[in-house]
Amino acid sequence: MPGDRLKVDVEGRALELSNLDKVLYPKAGFTKGEVIDYYTRIAPVLLPHLRDRALTRIRFPNGVDGGSFFEKNAPAATPDWVRTENLPAPGSSKGRETIDYVVADDLPTLVWLANLAALELHTPQWKIGELPDLMVVDLDPGAPAALQQCCQVALLMRDRLTQDGIEAYPKTSGKKGMQLSCPIAGSQSADEVSGYARRIAQELERAHPKLIVSKMAKNLRPGKVFIDWSQNNAAKTTVAPYSLRAQAAPSVSTPLTWDEVEAGARGGRPAVRQFTSAEVLDRVEEYGDLLAPLLDGGPELPAGR
DSSP, X not given: OGGGEEEEEETTEEEEEEOTTOEEETTTTEEHHHHHHHHHHHHHHHHHHXXXXXXXXXXXXXXXXXXXXXXXXXXXXXXTTSOEEEEEOTTOTTOOSEEEEEOOOSHHHHHHHHHTTEEEEXXXXXXXXXXXXXXXEEEEEBTTOOHHHHHHXXXXXXXXXXXTTOOOEEEEOSSSOEEEEEEOOSOSOHHHHHHHHHXXXXXXXXXXXXXXXXXXXXXXXXXXXXXXXXXXXXXXXXXXXXXXXXXXXXXXXXXXXXXXXXXXXXXXXXXXXXXXXXXXXXXHHHHOOTTGGGGGOXXXXXXXX
C-alpha cells in the first residue's frame, strides 16, 4: 500500500522505505524503522569496517523468528548507484563461478540494506583485490563455558600474540562468544594467516588443555572455549563490528576495552555481556570506535616454524 512507503533522500540518493512499523525483533518490539535508525546512527563507525569488502548479508524479512537467508549476490532491483563487484565464488552452494557482491561504502547503501531487513552484515578478512589485512579468531564457548571463559582465553591469546608483536582487539560476537581481530600487513595469503592462527591456537591448547580446544569436533567442546582459527580461510566471513545479530533482543557485535575483558575474566563487574543497539550507540559516544586501529594496518605475521 502507498501509505506503507516513505520516500527519503539519503546523501543525494532517492530511497523508498517500506513497512517501517514491522516488528523484526518480536520479544523486544524492535521495528524495521528502528533497525534503519540504528544503522544510520552507527554508520560513522561501521562504514570504515565495511568499506572495500565484499559483503555477505543475512536477511530476516519476517523478523528474527520468521526464518532467514544468506545473501551474497546483489538482489534483483539493486539500485544502479549501489557498488557491486564481480568476484570468484569459491565453494558457492549454488555452483556459481562468480558473484556480484554488494560493497557497502556509503550511508545510502547501508540504509538500502537495512530496508531489506539485512540485519546481519558479515565481511571477509581481505579488501577487494588484496591479501588479508586482518587476522581474526572466533572464541566459541561450549556450555557450561560462557563469556567469562572466553575472556580468559582472550587474555591468553592477547598475551601470546604480543610476544610476536601482534596487537589484538576484542569484541563480542553479539551471540554467545567473542572475537579477536588483529591488524596485519596485507602481504601474506589467507593460507599463511590461517596457518599462523592455527599454530597459536594449538600452542595455547597444549598449555591450557582444560580450558581451550583448537579442533573443530563439537564433542570436544563442552566446558571449553574453541579457538576457531579457520575464520581466516579466504572463503569465510566474520560478523562485522557494530552489526546487529538475530537474537531475542537487538544485540550487536560490540567492541570491548581490555579492562572490560580483564574484569569479565575475573567474573567481576561490570561483566562482559552482549550489548543492545541502544547501549552500543551510548558506548560509541563514550569511547569512539575502539576498533579504529584495525584500519591502520599492522605487521607481517611470523613465518611458520
